[in-house]
Amino acid sequence: MANPLFTDETLRFMFETWVRPDELLQWPVFGEHEREGFELHLQTVTRFARETLWPTFGELDREPPRFEGGRVFVHPRVHEVYPTMVELGAVAGERPFEVGGHQLPRAVATLASFPLMAANSSAVGFAYLTGGAAHLIESFGDEALRETFMRRMYEGQWTGTMALTEPQAGSALADLTTSARPLGEGRYAIRGSKIFISGGDQDFSENIVHLTLARVEGAPAGLRGVSLFAVPRLRPEGEKLVFNDVHTSQVIHKIGWKGLPSVALSYGEKDDCVGWLVGSEGRGLSYMFQMMNGARIFVGANGVATASAAYHESLAYARERRQGRPLGRREAGEGPVAIIEHPDVRRMLLRQKAIVEGGMALVLHAARLSDTAEHHADEKQRERAAGLLDLLTPVTKSFPAEWGFESNALAVQIHGGYGYTSEYPVEAYMREQKLNSIHEGTTGIQGLDLLGRKMVARGGADLRTLVEEMTGAASEARGHGLEEIAAALESARDQLVATSTALGARGMAGEVDAMMRHSDDYLRLVCIAVVAWMWTVMAAHSQRALA
């Protein structure tokens, strides 16, 4: 039986509990949609993910892209599936009608992203990266850039990448040295090197637009000197596309996501590389960070999706594989039982389920906050949601990545010796998952962001919002007779408050090191408390639905 990736019941439950479509449909921006349209969209995407995309996973993993004659050639399946992914909104699902998008709520688009990512992270990676890159141009580029680049990217004709990292700088973007020399009319001569550029080269689209951070000559040192450029592989000159001096210098041998090549790029080796400034000079990093927050939610979604695919593999295996006998039935002469009957196997399956569905709720809640922050009629509601989303972003990125890796390791464990072979797909999901704790800001960086910025932002207002939400969820749970769950959540909330206060006091006293040294533990504490809150809400909703 094929892997369902997510069951229909789970998708439906999450749709009702976290997307809450009826409220969204009352907002003018989504006025042209209907509940049935959302449902049909989710069904269509899920069927494509299960029937077309998932069967390509093993192929892309086993036959990575070839690097020949300076170009990267990806698996033929990518050529086949890319147009359908564009059609299904993987590039522009949540973008407005006016730029060629489907104008879906982000919560709906995110729910639809789960089965796609569970089916094949590498293949959908091309689409989501293109969407993110085009969105940068949509938000900050002028009309000419939107017409030349964004429209073709949203339509699926061209693809896009995010080109931040340089070999010598890694995550320290202040140290990047790629340079931009003004040529007039918003055009700059780009020169430098980038590394770890996902989708940085491939052969299935006509062109690739690299959204590239570089430093205009004479710009100040550090982060304030960084600007954003659209640097296509081929640049439009009249009716033609000519080579823009962007070379693929290396393909990195990643241990997962093998279908999506990660490459090193070299710009302007012959001094003939043109980049178009996006927005204003010196604002590159702030633009990028607006996108980065969305990208971090998507990494969270990927963590959940990868964990879910592996969970369903191990669930099916545990139901089929017969081995051993439960305690007390050893001498009864009975045949071996399906291993799902062994308590420790059930424990591992339940832990995976708790991680997958807890993470799924967290990611959807973040996406829904993003909808509220952007489209709610009430400004206070918009601000409150934006603040809470800011606070939850590092959590939403990290919980699925870190606990998802544990979950994927458990899927291997349930398969026993067979899980340790490449004959079963679970080891591949474990490899896939590891990337999520590294890309778009490592878990360490998420911890610094949470404790050093988000916790103290706006005088702690966002943290107070979180505490209010947890308190509300606990009392709602209590109202449904879930006393034990409510008390546990309140205790987690109190620990969160006490720890935040104690660490904050160190910061106020100028002992910044003594505060920040605990950033990882703090991140883990908040992850657990927040996912407990998610489960409490789900428990209360279930009680209400049953009643």
Add this chain to the structure above:
Amino acid sequence: MANPLFTDETLRFMFETWVRPDELLQWPVFGEHEREGFELHLQTVTRFARETLWPTFGELDREPPRFEGGRVFVHPRVHEVYPTMVELGAVAGERPFEVGGHQLPRAVATLASFPLMAANSSAVGFAYLTGGAAHLIESFGDEALRETFMRRMYEGQWTGTMALTEPQAGSALADLTTSARPLGEGRYAIRGSKIFISGGDQDFSENIVHLTLARVEGAPAGLRGVSLFAVPRLRPEGEKLVFNDVHTSQVIHKIGWKGLPSVALSYGEKDDCVGWLVGSEGRGLSYMFQMMNGARIFVGANGVATASAAYHESLAYARERRQGRPLGRREAGEGPVAIIEHPDVRRMLLRQKAIVEGGMALVLHAARLSDTAEHHADEKQRERAAGLLDLLTPVTKSFPAEWGFESNALAVQIHGGYGYTSEYPVEAYMREQKLNSIHEGTTGIQGLDLLGRKMVARGGADLRTLVEEMTGAASEARGHGLEEIAAALESARDQLVATSTALGARGMAGEVDAMMRHSDDYLRLVCIAVVAWMWTVMAAHSQRALA
């Protein structure tokens, strides 16, 4: 700089603290040894591991064995290094002089195994498996079997394997169906299939002896009907070796330990496979379990070794790689610092170190208990050590496997995006480590063994011994002014006692399921408490040495 695998200081500290050679040298069995001999042995082995064995690790990982014409051909490096490993005691280091061994204390042999395993688990795997298989014959076989098989195995001329698992039975050995038909004179016709046989085929030794569990025709069902046989690939007939109808039917594509082939074997396809009974009929499982306990300690050693190799990779990387600036030095115009200066990188390195050295202490302590249990003059001491070793065996197997996997994932994390590539060795160590939670009894099985058998064995006497040891270590630490550490250990001890009592009470009340459902949590609790005890002992020893 080459990976040291373990620093000389660490090896020396562990030698003094846990091996305690001066006491061992007073026992008659080790009377022919000297302290300097032990030290020289450790130095020789460590040099070979660093200079000869470690450089082969990447080669064996990248070029796994070929399966051609029904035979397995391993990497040429294995042919080169095997004789030296035999010479250095990897096969028979701890066996008595009279059978061709070096008669080393197990604690010394185990300490020597760390650098070998850290250098290349696959290559040394051939040697340790051969040693274990030959030891079975030494312990339970008659003089003819010892002469024919054991001696050649200890000498390195032949190798050996452990052939337990069958495709349909997995860990449920009661269900194995390989059959043995008596041919007279201790010889049996063997027929059946085995799977996951490590080192089950290769081309570097003249012959391979499979220590195989099978069921004599007419034997009772279940575990009591299982006997042990020595089944060589080639059987001696007069002066010749003739093919013994043992076929390699499949090579399994493991995701790590790639240099050591894991194969499926088919016995007696032409009804011409002869096995020699080892010991008595129906005792196979009890023989195997005596060896299994030793094998589990060795899995623990491997977990520590694999984690240590990765730890040293990430330590060296963190010292070399310059990226970013610590808090408070961002605007000072200073260049990037080595990432070891970032608190979160230090946290990850320290966590690895705590796991590696805590696990190392645990494994060495177990090996030392085994020496005491076998050779101490005082029977009471022997019994006490044997009981505590029994209790600690599942812990010694599981802590390095489970926490070692966390440690190896941290080594990848410290390397950032580079860690996620096959250009750096850390991802390979992460793959290697995963096997240790699966082979020789999964972590789930260790939990059942600890809670269901070991905790309640001998009326709880072994658990009381553990509690006494922890109490003694805490008061010794207190004597050296380590009040905080002592109190923390006492608190862990009290939690261990309370949890054991509570779970035991459920068992006594007949609620076996309600007890055993917690086997994994119990195992984790005991792991943490025991490693805390190890660190407390090491802290006290350090204080004494400093004073």
